[in-house]
Amino acid sequence: MSNMIKQENSLLKEFTKGIIKENPSLIILLGLCPTLAVTTSIANGIGMGIAASAVLICSNIMISLLKNYIPEQVRIPAYIVVIASFVTIVEMLMKAYVPLLAKTLGIFVPLIVVNCIILGRAEAFANKKNVLESIMDALGMGLGFTLSLLLISMIREIFGYCWIDFRNYGVKEVLTLPVITKDSELIIELFGKKIEFYKGIFVLAMAPGAFFVIGLILAVINYFKSKFEDKEIL
Amino acid sequence: MDLLLRFLEISIGTIFINNFVLSKFLGLCPFIGVSKKLDSVLGMGLAVMFVMTLSSFVTFIIYKYVLEKFALEYLRIVTFILVIAALVQLVEIILKKIMPPLYDALGIYLPLITTNCAVLGVAELNINLGYNLFDSIVHGFMGGVSFLFAMFIMATIREKLEFSDIPKPFKGVPIAFITAGLMALAFFAADKNILSIFVQK
Structure with missing residues (x-):
């Protein structure tokens, strides 16, 4: 009985470690290219996160099942073939069901193959552990990756455009923030007068903004890391 | 002439407007990871240049004359990544035998290049943009x-940054990202769409 509880605890640990403590893109800094390139809108960020997580989960399961049959010397090419096959499947599914999203993400869908997170988890985790642990690990890492994409894309889209655009999923209208907006300007009505309250910083949504946003996020993480290092909370 | x-x-x-690193976000891991020293930047940049030229030639030939001919386009991703991995291995073996100093x-x-997204990215882009062999x-x-260019600028800035007084949380990777952002802003100015905004006003 206690053995079972212990096992459940370790499974839960494999799941939660990927979300904050070993967050793949913000703490370990893996898979930076998609993190910066596709986070121009929340819709793209979530789409990329889900696509990469799906590949990660499938490849972790497959590699964990095959770990005893793959010869040690050719393991990396074997992993790459497994990952590339799943990426092909995901790309075809995306082109069929969310064609607009697939078009916006462009070459970053096939580039999931060289996303270091997936090969890294295969090499560091899935080829040593059993299937259940690998699934939990992949779920946690995938969720961590998706959440960090969501954080960056939220900052970039809301401060850059002042709207949330889900048109790639077939939604007709863009969601504007609950203040009167016009062309990425937030306008507040105060005593019958319209006051321009905030104007979208377009540069945040463009290429340089991605670098600024992730630099600031990493600085905030460093700050909290150094603050809590002595207390050992994180 | 044409x-x-x-x-x-x-x-x-490719070098100024759609710079691979600063505007297309390809090859960021080595851009942040290796750009601390100028020597390693030159080594990495030259290796990437060499493999990228070779792989865009080989992948294009394979796509046009094998995959497209036999209607096997859906095998694109698997084929490209295997070709690149094999090519990197081949280059490593040949260089070891013929040019030991290089x-x-x-x-x-060289082994790091297989998972550099710029190499697979350029092969995919060649197909997507409908380029011919030349x-x-x-x-x-x-x-x-363009990769070497961006890495070179970054490395020279980072060597100076080592001696400057930066707030403690920004030390290391965060300030490197902010620097990259400022560089991207400079490269961004060459963009046609941005220039046209100023012309219209």
């Missing part, structure tokens, strides 16, 4: 040049 114009068009477009300079960076080779070579 070829020369096309060459200039692709080179300027191998010593590039050796440790365009693809120029695009591959100039993509490598």
Whole structure:
């Protein structure tokens, strides 16, 4: 009985470690290219996160099942073939069901193959552990990756455009923030007068903004890391 | 003459406007990871340039004359990544045998290139943009040049940054990202769409 509880605890640990403590893109800094390139809108960020997580989960399961049959010397090419096959499947599914999203993400869908997170988890985790642990690990890492994409894309889209655009999923209208907006300007009505309250910083949504946003996020993480290092909370 | 114009068009477009690192976000891991020292930047940049030119040639030939001929386009991703991995191995073996000095300079960076997204990215882009063989080779070579260019600027700035007084949380990677952002802003100014905004006003 206690053995079972212990096992459940370790499974839960494999799941939660990927979300904050070993967050793949913000703490370990893996898979930076998609993190910066596709986070121009929340819709793209979530789409990329889900696509990469799906590949990660499938490849972790497959590699964990095959770990005893793959010869040690050719393991990396074997992993790459497994990952590339799943990426092909995901790309075809995306082109069929969310064609607009697939078009916006462009070459970053096939580039999931060289996303270091997936090969890294295969090499560091899935080829040593059993299937259940690998699934939990992949779920946690995938969720961590998706959440960090969501954080960056939220900052970039809301401060850059002042709207949330889900048109790639077939939604007709863009969601504007609950203040009167016009062309990425937030306008507040105060005593019958319209006051321009905030104007979208377009540069945040463009290429340089991605670098600024992730630099600031990493600085905030460093700050909290150094603050809590002595207390050992994180 | 046409070829020369096309060459200039692709080179300027790839190096300044659509810089692989700063505007397309390809090859960021080595851009942040390796750009601490100038020597390693030159080694990595040259290795990437070499492999990118070769791989855009080989992947284009394979796509046009094997995959497209037999209607196997859906095998694109698997084929490209395997071709690139094999090519990197081949380059490593040949360099070791023929040019030991160059191998010593590039050796440790070659295995890292297989998972560099710029190499697979350029192969995919050549197909997506509908380039022909000449365009693809120029695009591959100039993509490598743009990578080396961005890495070179970054490394020279980072060597100076070592001695400057930076707030403690920003030390290391965060300030490198902010620097990259400022560089991207400078490269961004060459964009046609941005220039047209100023012209209209």
